[in-house]
Amino acid sequence: MSHMGETTEVKVWDLPIRLFHWSLALTVSVLWITGQLGKLDIHMVLGLWVLALLIFRLGWGVIGSPTARFSQFVRGPGAIRDYLAAARAGTARSIGHNPLGALSVLALLGLLIAQSASGLFTTDDIFTDGPLVHLVTSKTAALLSSVHRIGGKVLLGLIAVHLAAVVFYKWVKKDDLVRAMFTGTKKVPMGVQGVRFANSWLAVVLFAVAAALVWGGLKVL
Numbered sequence: 249m250s251h252m253g254e255t256t257e258v259k260v261w262d263l264p265i266r267l268f269h270w271s272l273a274l275t276v277s278v279l280w281i282t283g284q285l286g287k288l289d290i291h292m293v294l295g296l297w298v299l300a301l302l303i304f305r306l307g308w309g310v311i312g313s314p315t316a317r318f319s320q321f322v323r324g325p326g327a328i329r330d331y332l333a334a335a336r337a338g339t340a341r342s343i344g345h346n347p348l349g350a351l352s353v354l355a356l357l358g359l360l361i362a363q364s365a366s367g368l369f370t371t372d373d374i375f376t377d378g379p380l381v382h383l384v385t386s387k388t389a390a391l392l393s394s395v396h397r398i399g400g401k402v403l404l405g406l407i408a409v410h411l412a413a414v415v416f417y418k419w420v421k422k423d424d425l426v427r428a429m430f431t432g433t434k435k436v437p438m439g440v441q442g443v444r445f446a447n448s449w450l451a452v453v454l455f456a457v458a459a460a461l462v463w464g465g466l467k468v469l
């Protein structure tokens with residue numbers, strides 16, 4: 249977004265989305281390291297935390313600010329084609345996720361959900377069982393443990409693509425996505441509207457519900 253004349257600063261990412269994003273990034277990094285090192289007590293506590301974060305995110309995708317909502321940013325192939333054509337012509341404008349970036353959001357969220365759900369049924373076959381291993385046969389646990397080990401590698405690949413896209417936006421398109429994810433605001437051409445944020449207290453309640461589902465659920469199961 250260089251050479252765009254007069255600009256204005258508008259709201260894009262609400263505080264709950266930003267806290268979600270950076271705590272997810274931090275926790276998943278530590279999960280990856282503790283998984284590799286076999287520090288499984290820390291790994292499982294953080295894994296449950298990520299599960300609660302992901303459940304929160306699904307809920308916020310329904311009741312959160314416009315840029316958080318799946319109904320706003322998940323678009324069909326037609327919208328993606330139009331976006332790519334506009335991007336080539338240099339006329340693409342979007343607040344929040346663009347139609348192509350939305351695909352990477354869905355892929356990352358989907359894989360993270362699969363990864364943390366499979367972790368519940370993962371065993372190292374020596375000392376450590378995920379908290380729900382007792383619910384399934386040893387054959388199923390072995391299968392889900394493989395899903396979890398392979399999933400970790402696929403996730404690493406997807407995160408690499410995500411980071412490469414961020415670098416591309418910064419260097420080629422002169423659009424600083426990292427800054428926007430910290431400040432929640434973005435410089436746009438005059439006339440482009442930002443969004444109205446949802447109430448952050450709603451997010452606090454939603455996260456409490458998500459955490460209760462995870463830790464309460466594990467107590468019952």
Ligand code: HEM
Nearest residue numbers: 279280283284292295296363364367368370372378397400
């Ligand atoms: C998004 C969240 C998670 C990520 C990114 C993640 C990542 C990983 C990685 C990279 C490994 C190492 C696999 C290998 O040996 O190659 C691993 C192992 C493991 N994870 Fe997770 N994990 C997550 C969530 C969970 C959860 C929620 C649990 C259970 C509460 C869990 C339980 C385990 C166990 C028991 C192992 C040991 C498997 C083994 O040593 O064979 N993980 N995880």
